[in-house]
Amino acid sequence: MSINYISFYLKYMAFFYIKPYFLFCKNIIIKNYYHNSFYGAINNLYLKSTTRYTVGIIFYIKNIGGMNMSSSGLFELNSENKELLCQVAKALSVPTRIDIIGLLYQNPLSVQEVAEQLHLPQSSAGVHIQILEDAGIIRSERIIRNGSIFKICYVEKFLVNIILRSSSPSINHISSLEIPIGSYTDCYAEMPCGLISEDSFIGTEDELRSFYLFDKINAQLIWMAKGFLEYKVPNILPKHKQCKQLSLSMELCSEAPGYNENYPSDIYLSINDRSCGHYHSTGDFGARRGIYTPQFWQSGLTQYGKLVTWQINQDGTFINGEYVSSLKIQELMVELKSYIKFRIECRESSKYCGGINLFGEKAGDYDQPIILTLEH
Structure with missing residues (x-):
């Protein structure tokens, strides 16, 4: 046609x-x-x-x-774009604007409706909205209602990720690999445990045998009270290159019955059988729905996690930019193997054994699976 x-x-x-x-x-x-x-x-x-x-x-x-309309709810900012970083920081520096974002996160509203709900003069609401719009945090469009034109405002970016740590100037190339969370090669899980795809449960909840089904490759959320997931992935480092930094990024939280936002858990990572420290999760988050939570997944259960990044380089090991270990990139011997092995684990012997929730790109707050990055 x-x-x-x-x-x-x-x-x-x-x-x-x-x-x-x-x-x-x-x-x-x-x-x-x-x-x-x-x-x-x-x-x-x-x-x-x-x-x-x-x-x-x-x-x-x-x-x-x-x-x-927005391709992603995530606003990625770094120190290389200082002008945009300062503009966004300025836009978020006024509590009233945070209130406006909270309102628009629930429902699109006109400038007049925002002013009424926050008890602001309409002119003041308009100024705040314009600043947020200029920063790219919200957007607006004009629509016709009952013969009148209204400016309707929407939240454009739900999440702001600010990276202030720049890469070493000696690093020239980056290779990355997206790893489905269900592509693990070995596992052990104790109940409560289970896994789901974007539209249904995979196998039966609280049965370890479900973790070995072929459908596991479609997993978008995996949880366990304790245990581990181990992955062997292709070594994407080009031949005859030296790995200067390895990063693993994933969305994680604790695993509590239902959910409990004050439920600590120590989640460990090891790479090529070398311990890379642990991330201290503060809770199992479910007070609101995750941005990418599957529709069939009911409220009152785990909804989203925190984005956690391990970085191992010549200076040591870092979690979300914080130094945690003296383990250096040379000790992982990435150049010597055809694969990279890593294990995500909640140990019974740890101080806080509060389980694991691991999110894929179609669950939680971040539209990404596990991401492996090698800088060389």
Whole structure:
């Protein structure tokens, strides 16, 4: 079906106000939107000058799809872009703006609605919103309601990740590998334990045999009261290169019955049989739904974790930028093997044995699996 024909058909239906075709119109526009920006879709379909009813359809669909316009809810900032970093920090430095973000996280609102709910003058609310918009934290668009034009505001970025530590200038190349959380090669788990994909349980909850099913490769959340997951992944270091830094990044939290945000757990990592210290998780987080939590996964259970990054380089071992061990990159002997082995573990002998939740890219707050990065 050609674009011109679609445009003519939509205009024809809109002109005669045939409401039974409303959803059909919506599907056509949404289909086009997935292949273009929304405004591009409007231009391609020649819909800017159509009747009031068609314009209403456009705004309705735009409102439905609006929360999906951002490719990621994560705002990555680093010290190399000082201007943007300072602009975002300034935008977040006023408590009122934090309140505005909290409101818009729940529902898109007009400037007037934000002002009313926070008991602010509308002019002040407008200034705060403009500062947040200039920083890229929220976005706005104008829609028509009952013949009037309103500025509707949406949260564009849910998470802000600031990296102040720069890479060594002697590092020239980076190789990275995304590792599905279900691609482990060995494991042990004690109940409560289990694993889910993005739409169902994998096997039976609290049965270790479920961890060996072939469907485990589709896992998006894995939990256990104690135990380990061990991975063997291809060594992505180019031949005849020296590894100067190895990083492993993953989303983690403790494992409590239901959830408990004050439930500490020491989660250990070892690489090539060398201990790389432990991350101290403060709790099992479930007071709100995770950004990427599967729809079938009920509230009142674990929802999201914290992004944790181990870095091993010539200066030692770091967790989220904090020095934890004198273990250096040379001791891992990455150059000598065809694979890299690592183990994520909650040990019964540790001070806080509070279990593990490990999240994939379709669960929790971060749209990533485990990520291995080698700098050389």
